[in-house]
Amino acid sequence: xxxxxxxxxxxxxxxxxxxxxxxxxxxxxxxxxxxxxxxxxxxxxxxxxxxxxxxxxxxxxxxxxxxxxxxxxxxxxxxxxxxxxxxxxxxxxxxxxxxxxxxxxxxxxxxxxxxxxxxxxxxxxxxxxxxxxxxxxxxxxxxxxxxxxxxxxxxxxxxxxxxxxxxxxxxxxxxxxxxxxxxxxxxxxxxxxxxxxxxxxxxxxxxxxxxxxxxxxxxxxxxxxxxxxxxxxxxxxxxxxxxxxxxxxxxxxxxxxxxxxxxxxxxxxxxxxxxxxxxxxxxxxxxxxxxxxxxxxxxxxxxxxxxxxxxxxxxxxxxxxxxxxxxxxxxxxxxxxxxxxxxxxxxxxxxxxxxxxxxxxxxxx
Amino acid sequence: xxxxxxxxxxxxxxxxxxxxxxxxxxxxxxxxxxxxxxxxxxxxxxxxxxxxxxxxxxxxxxxxxxxxxxxxxxxxxxxxxxxxxxxxxxxxxxxxxxxxxxxxxxxxxxxxxxxxxxxxxxxxxxxxxxxxxxxxxxxxxxxxxxxxxxxxxxxxxxxxxxxxxxxxxxxxxxxxxxxxxxxxxxxxxxxxxxxxxxxxxxxxxxxxxxxxxxxxxxxxxxxxxxxxxxxxxxxxxxxxxxxxxxxxxxxxxxxxxxxxxxxxxxxxxxxxxxxxxxxxxxxxxxxxxxxxxxxxxxxxxxxxxxxxxxxxxxxxxxxxxxxxxxxxxxxxxxxxxxxxxxxxxxxxxxxxxxxxxxxxxxxxx
Numbered sequence: 001x002x003x004x005x006x007x008x009x010x011x012x013x014x015x016x017x018x019x020x021x022x023x024x025x026x027x028x029x030x031x032x033x034x035x036x037x038x039x040x041x042x043x044x045x046x047x048x049x050x051x052x053x054x055x056x057x058x059x060x061x062x063x064x065x066x067x068x069x070x071x072x073x074x075x076x077x078x079x080x081x082x083x084x085x086x087x088x089x090x091x092x093x094x095x096x097x098x099x100x101x102x103x104x105x106x107x108x109x110x111x112x113x114x115x116x117x118x119x120x121x122x123x124x125x126x127x128x129x130x131x132x133x134x135x136x137x138x139x140x141x142x143x144x145x146x147x148x149x150x151x152x153x154x155x156x157x158x159x160x161x162x163x164x165x166x167x168x169x170x171x172x173x174x175x176x177x178x179x180x181x182x183x184x185x186x187x188x189x190x191x192x193x194x195x196x197x198x199x200x201x202x203x204x205x206x207x208x209x210x211x212x213x214x215x216x217x218x219x220x221x222x223x224x225x226x227x228x229x230x231x232x233x234x235x236x237x238x239x240x241x242x243x244x245x246x247x248x249x250x251x252x253x254x255x256x257x258x259x260x261x262x263x264x265x266x267x268x269x270x271x272x273x274x275x276x277x278x279x280x281x282x283x284x285x286x287x288x289x290x291x292x293x294x295x296x297x298x299x300x301x302x303x304x305x306x307x308x309x310x311x312x313x314x315x316x317x318x319x320x321x322x323x324x325x326x327x328x329x330x331x332x333x334x335x336x337x338x339x340x341x342x343x344x345x346x347x348x349x350x351x352x353x354x355x356x357x358x359x360x361x362x363x364x365x
Numbered sequence: 366x367x368x369x370x371x372x373x374x375x376x377x378x379x380x381x382x383x384x385x386x387x388x389x390x391x392x393x394x395x396x397x398x399x400x401x402x403x404x405x406x407x408x409x410x411x412x413x414x415x416x417x418x419x420x421x422x423x424x425x426x427x428x429x430x431x432x433x434x435x436x437x438x439x440x441x442x443x444x445x446x447x448x449x450x451x452x453x454x455x456x457x458x459x460x461x462x463x464x465x466x467x468x469x470x471x472x473x474x475x476x477x478x479x480x481x482x483x484x485x486x487x488x489x490x491x492x493x494x495x496x497x498x499x500x501x502x503x504x505x506x507x508x509x510x511x512x513x514x515x516x517x518x519x520x521x522x523x524x525x526x527x528x529x530x531x532x533x534x535x536x537x538x539x540x541x542x543x544x545x546x547x548x549x550x551x552x553x554x555x556x557x558x559x560x561x562x563x564x565x566x567x568x569x570x571x572x573x574x575x576x577x578x579x580x581x582x583x584x585x586x587x588x589x590x591x592x593x594x595x596x597x598x599x600x601x602x603x604x605x606x607x608x609x610x611x612x613x614x615x616x617x618x619x620x621x622x623x624x625x626x627x628x629x630x631x632x633x634x635x636x637x638x639x640x641x642x643x644x645x646x647x648x649x650x651x652x653x654x655x656x657x658x659x660x661x662x663x664x665x666x667x668x669x670x671x672x673x674x675x676x677x678x679x680x681x682x683x684x685x686x687x688x689x690x691x692x693x694x695x696x697x698x699x700x701x702x703x704x705x706x707x708x709x710x711x712x713x714x715x716x717x718x719x720x721x722x723x724x725x726x727x728x729x730x
Contacts, residue, residue, distance in 0.1 A: 041569055059657025060568040063697050078657055080676050101473065108468035108476045109492055127474050174546045181539045187556065203425040204406055292424025292443055311445050332428050 005140060006038050006069075009133060014050055016129045022100040024049025025126060026087075026114070029105040031301045032130040034229065037069045045083065046072075052094050056087060084113040091118055100126030128306075135298055135306050136320040141230060142344060145299065145322055148185065148232035149342055149353045151224035155180030156236070156356065165240060169194040169207035169218070180224040189223030189231040189303050200237075200335040203293060203328060216241030219336060223303065231303045233324050234354055235340035247337055250287065250329045254337045257281035257327040261295055261309070265323075265343055265350040271313040278327045279311065287329045296324035299342060321345040322353070370505060371403050371434070374498060379415055381494045387465040389414025390491060391452075391479075394470040396666045397495040399594065402434045410448065411437075417459050421452060449475065453482035465491030493671075500663055500671050501685040506595060507709060510664065510687055513550065513597035514707055514718045516589035520545030521601070521721065530605060534559040534572035534583070545589040554588030554596040554668050565602075565700040568658060568693060581606030584703060588668065596668045598689050599719055600705030612702055615652065615694045619702045622646035622692040626660055626674070630688075630708055630715040636678040643692045644676065652694045655701075661689040664707060686710040687718070 013036065017025055027033050030042040037046060037055065041064050044057035055074040057065055065074045077086040091099075099118065101111060103125035115123045137145065158179035159172060167175075177188040195205040197215025205219075212218060217240060223233040237243070243251060261278030275295040282291045294310030299322055307315035309323065317323075323345070328338030341354045378401065382390055392398050395407040402411060402420065406429050409422035420439040422430055430439045442451040456464075464483065466476060468490035480488045502510065523544035524537060532540075542553040560570040562580025570584075577583060582605060588598040602608070608616060626643030640660040647656045659675030664687055672680035674688065682688075688710070693703030706719045 040571060062657075064567050064570070082677070103473035103477065106473050108466065108471050108473055108490055111473045112468065112490065125473055125477065170551075174543065178539065178543045186535075191552065202429050205429070206405060292427075312447070330424075 003038065005138060006036060010036050010048060010053070012133050013048060013129060016132070017049055017100070020100065020126055020129070022049075022098040022124060022126055023096040024052045024094065025100040025102070025129060027102060027130065028110070029102050029130070031229075032102065032105075032134075035130060035134060035301060037072055039065060039068045039072075040229070041065075041068075043083075045087070047091075047094065049094075049096075052096075054090075054094070056083065056090070084110065084117045087114065088117040091121060096121045098122045098124055100124055100129070102130070103127045104131070131306055134300055135315075136318060137300060137322055138320070141300065142320070142322070144226045144228050144230035145232060145342065146353055148189070148224045148226040148230050149234070151180050151183045151185040151226065152189075152222060152232045152234055153354065153356055154183040155185065155224060156220070156222065156234070158182065160238065163212065163240070165213040166211055168209050168211055169196055169199075170209065172212070173207040176220075176222055180222075184227065185224035186227050186229070187225050189225050189233060192222035193219065193235075194222075195219045195336075198333055198335050200337070201330040201332050203330060203336065203338065212240050215335075217243050217247070217335065219338060221338065221340065223299075229301050231299045231301070232342055232354070233299050233303060233326075233340060234342065234356060235326055235328075235338045236356055237337055237339070244334065246331065247335050250331070250337045253282060253285040253287060254327050254329055254339050258325055258339050258341070261325045261327060262341070262343055262350060262352065265317060265325075265345060267317055267319050267345060267347065269317045271307050271309050271315045271317065272311060274317070274325075275309040275311055275313065278309075278325070282327060282329060290329045290331060291327060292330070293328070296326050296340075298323050317345050319345050319347045368403065370503060371401060375401050375413060375418070377498055378413060378494060381497070382414055382465070385465065385491055385494070387414075387463040387489060387491055388461040389417045389459065390465040390467070390494060392467060392495065393475070394467050394495070396594075397467065397470075397499075400495060400499060400666060402437055404430060404433045404437075405594070406430075408448075410452070412456075412459065414459075414461075417461075419455075419459070421448065421455070449478040449482045452479065456483055456486060461486045463487045463489055465489055465494070467495070468492045469496070496671055499665055500680075501683060502665060502687055502709075503685070506665065507685070507687070509591045509593050509595035510597060510707065511718055513554070513589045513591040513595050514599070516545050516548045516550040516591065517554075517587060517597045517599055518719065518721055519548040520550065520589060521585070521587065521599070523547065525603065528577065528605070530578040531576055533574050533576050534561055534564075535574065537577070538572040541585075541587055545587075548589075549592065550589035551592050551594070552590050554590050554598060557587035558584065558600075559587075559603075560584045560701075563698055563700050565702070566695040566697050568695060568701065568703065577605050580700075582608050582612070582700065584701060586703065586705065588664075594666050596664045596666070597707055597719070598664050598668060598691075598705060599707065599721060600691055600693075600703045601721055602702055602704070609699065611696065612700050615696070615702045618647060618650040618652060619692050619694055619704050623690055623704050623706070626690045626692060627706070627708055627715060627717065630682060630690075630710060632682055632684050632710060632712065634682045636672050636674050636680045636682065637676060639682070639690075640674040640676055640678065643674075643690070647692060647694060655694045655696060656692060657695070658693070661691050661705075663688050682710050684710050684712045
């Protein structure tokens with residue numbers, strides 16, 4: 001059922017559209033369609049503007065559209081007509097001059113077809129309008145992300161409680177996902193990264209056949225998707241025996257960097273300054289070359305959203321943003337340490353939404 | 366480790382590239398990069414042409430690239446440089462005139478950046494070269510899809526054996542995915558569709574809180590991903606009590622349509638004729654308007670690949686293609702029936718890779 005919050009979002013988007021000078025937007029990113037309408041299917045486009053509101057879908061979703069957003073008119077195509085041709089038939093009645101497209105998610109081939117088929121309507125790239133709205137979470141969204149954080153945390157506790165040292169990374173990853181679902185998650189936010197020993201030096205490792213008892217520690221990066229589609233994203237070191245002395249030292253550096261990054265979060269802070277606050281700690285400890293990724297990213301309906309914490313990000317923090325802070329140091333052949341939490345920007349500072357303990361684990365040294 | 370089959374695929378692609386007149390392709394679709402190199406990470410591009418072979422990645426993947434495709438040179442960017450700028454720095458040494466891009470997967474905004482930054486290199490859309498190669502599965506790929514089918518089937522058997530009638534669709538979906546993983550699947554090929562009662566009329570329903578004992582039947586559409594990333598895709602009706610008489614009749618029509626579609630599969634057959642063979646059965650039974658989607662699609666590294674069985678598809682079948690056949694009839698408010706199997710095109714006909722029983726279930730009538 002489409003609700004007041006969807007009406008508010010559409011109204012905000014129409015304000016943005018008015019500022020651009022285009023006639024209307026064709027929303028093609030399924031997450032954005034869902035954000036604006038409540039419809040949870042995919043392959044459906046939303047035309048929205050000051051005088052336009054129309055969904056374009058196909059017969060697979062006809063009943064679902066009636067259930068989820070009965071207040072929005074929907075045109076339904078059959079399997080005999082591709083979407084660009086369908087739009088070409090129906091768009092003339094909306095008297096458009098310039099149609100904006102979501103160029104950061106629409107693929108080139110569909111854009112080219114739209115340009116050709118929709119003539120004389122001018123098709124222009126108008127990226128980021130909905131993504132910009134999505135950076136600020138409303139109360140319902142904040143509650144959903146809190147839920148997704150809690151589902152991730154409880155899944156992690158359950159996985160740890162079930163862990164056998166002769167299990168593989170992949171078995172543990174499956175238990176972790178099943179655990180999060182047991183506590184109400186729709187699914188894992190992404191394939192959990194569980195990287196034993198020196199595999200932890202690979203920031204985007206996929207869990208494999210390495211067993212926990214082949215080393216004394218693992219890096220675990222995981223998150224949950226709440227039933228309404230919101231993501232959490234956490235990373236912890238799971239120490240089953242002991243960290244090697246080198247990584248024990250690195251752990252302290254990463255934790256200090258994370259605390260410095262989090263402490264820099266407040267409305268008005270520049271995202272690149274937050275990145276720098278953490279990065280400087282790592283650089284001054286001599287590990288700058290081993291921290292090759294950005295400090296963090298927004299989370300919401302996607303696992304990676306705006307804003308970004310990176311040396312080149314240009315955004316400024318605002319209340320209602322929710323962003324990860326996840327510095328890491330990766331030593332090839334030895335292992336890596338990353339610590340990640342999800343942070344809400346409040347009216348006067350920040351709130352750490354996640355609460356898994358992150359004290360320095362015992363060293364083998 | 367990059368193997369002979371990756372070398373063969375790159376060699377086949379270079380033949381395709383020569384036929385187009387472009388200097389080289391920039392492969393940006395992660396599945397295509399993986400298909401050509403063996404690298405299983407993402408966010409990495411492959412430049413490939415008669416005189417070019419170069420990966421562009423970032424420091425997250427440095428070690429993984431050395432492990433997975435040590436024979437392919439890789440340039441590694443830092444977080445301070447975006448990919449289009451990184452390419453702009455490095456591409457001049459490859460003396461390109463015309464660079465092809467994968468326009469069916471590359472987003473408009475990245476294309477626009479490449480066009481701007483890579484001048485004077487001309488950037489042109491060259492869709493489908495790798496996808497075309499991927500339609501024909503080699504022996505290793507066929508074995509992987511057989512495995513994914515078997516993992517899906519065993520997961521389904523396990524889920525059925527654990528089913529309680531007061532479970533929700535979502536709980537059963539979680540058990541199904543966990544079951545497939547237990548038999549070696551990497552994950553589910555997509556969020557399983559488990560739709561109880563009249564929800565089965567929604568072809569792309571997402572499992573919710575409906576309980577099995579609220580009706581006598583459910584539609585289950587599911588698949589597995591093998592550890593090397595290949596997909597299976599199956600649909601069965603799960604009858605926990607009895608089908609309503611109307612759907613019992615419909616079941617017979619859908620099964621007959623599926624058998625007609627499968628029987629039409631052979632090398633040289635046109636995909637639209639296979640679609641028509643099944644669709645005619647449904648139309649002649651008077652249900653044409655309730656079958657709104659195409660008859661099937663290729664499976665492989667993606668869950669939806671070429672070719673497609675639809676009234677407007679233009680492809681012709683060749684040995685080595687693996688395609689679903691999945692007619693359905695959806696009666697709003699009553700329920701729906703879909704039956705889906707995965708079919709290999711052989712040298713002289715077809716082989717049904719899946720073997721879950723699909724006899725007509727008992728009717729309540």
